[in-house]
Amino acid sequence: MSQLELSNTEEIPSLDEKPTLDPHPLSPYVAWAGKRNCNPILNVFKDKFPQGKGQVLEFASGSGFHIHYFAPHFPNLNFQPSDLNEEVLETIRQSTQQTGAKNVQSPIKLDLTAPETWSALEGKKFDAAFVINIFQVAPVAIADGIANIAASHLSEGGSLYIYGPFKVNGTFTTPSNEEFDRTLRSYGVPEWGLKDIADISKAANNYGLALKETVDLPANNFILIYGT
Template identity: 55%
Template sequence: MSVNVPADRPQIDPHPLSPYVAWAGNRNRDPILAVFKEIFPKSGNVLELASGAGNHISYFAPNFPTLSFQPSDYNVEVFDSIKKKRAEAGAKNILDPIKIDLTAPESWPSASDRLFDVIFVVNLFQVAPASICDGIAQVADRVLTKDGFVAIYGPFKVDGKYTTESNAAFDQEILAPKVAEWGLKDVRDLERAAKPHNIALKRIVDMPANNFILLFGRA
């Protein structure tokens, strides 16, 4: 199956400071922002998981001056980049990044410190195991407000099937290096991982380039 690769796309590299991640972030940020403008609350706290270089949070936050944004990542190497992009964006509502490792409960935030109205993560699962959703759901169960939601953006399979030929081709490209856990995940696997923690899939939003935003909330 051939892959129609945009001419300006760098080689796939999931490292958060790579040219590919920056390219992908610039490509998808406006469609995501358009949805967030419709669904984000007027005020409250927003947590980004796997913030990486800070490309998305520094772009989104200035559009929501009455919300407080908390970046996080398991890799403290990216914290300087997050702070730099915050300064470049002039975003006064982005807090200092914190370390959250979704596989390490001891690193997860506490409800006694702060509750979050929104938790979001962008372009994680094509290079991470579906089981990471277990960690996301547990974090959500711990610190999500009663009516809060989790927004997960990316390309996914649905009921074991690709939704488009281009997603099938993209998956083959991701799988080609034979790196463990790389590849498109199935929405239903994420749904099953979240269910034991009382977090349920509420809505699937179709996005450009054959991507989705999966909206989860308390069951």
């Protein structure tokens, strides 16, 4: 695993007290979690994303916070938000209008478990694709959809970036991640809980994608970078 030198020069959004866990994409908890590591993620993307013109796809964009936070730093890249939730698609549209972002496209509906919704991507290619903080509150099966889409729609040399907390070979990397997993599972929702990098990589491998790099980030999270 690698550890990139992380800049502290970006303006960090204010962080309120940690709200009660709630995975709804428009909840205060998701907003809090999104702000917590946005700058370390941004620094990785600055190092890894294409330097020239290009197209970037975000899976499970939620409120659109990340894509609107990142987009101004990459004026040569066009960002495509997506989500399965109609409610948040409208929120993303409103945020794009309010921020005046010229390089954020209109969001598309994309259900990672329903290939019939993937036609919205027909004919499109992306130089990078990313997903942030989804696996701990989603079934590991979505890795199949993410890998399938990435393999089909990434340009040659493009990469898939997956951010979040994960287990490594069945083991929690820190006591705090183990406690977080226990908290998630206490809600009784079968798909909630930390997923193992090995399971995500297995799905990626099925579509010709390999784990190229694992980047350690603050708060015991990782960015997994997949490519051909």
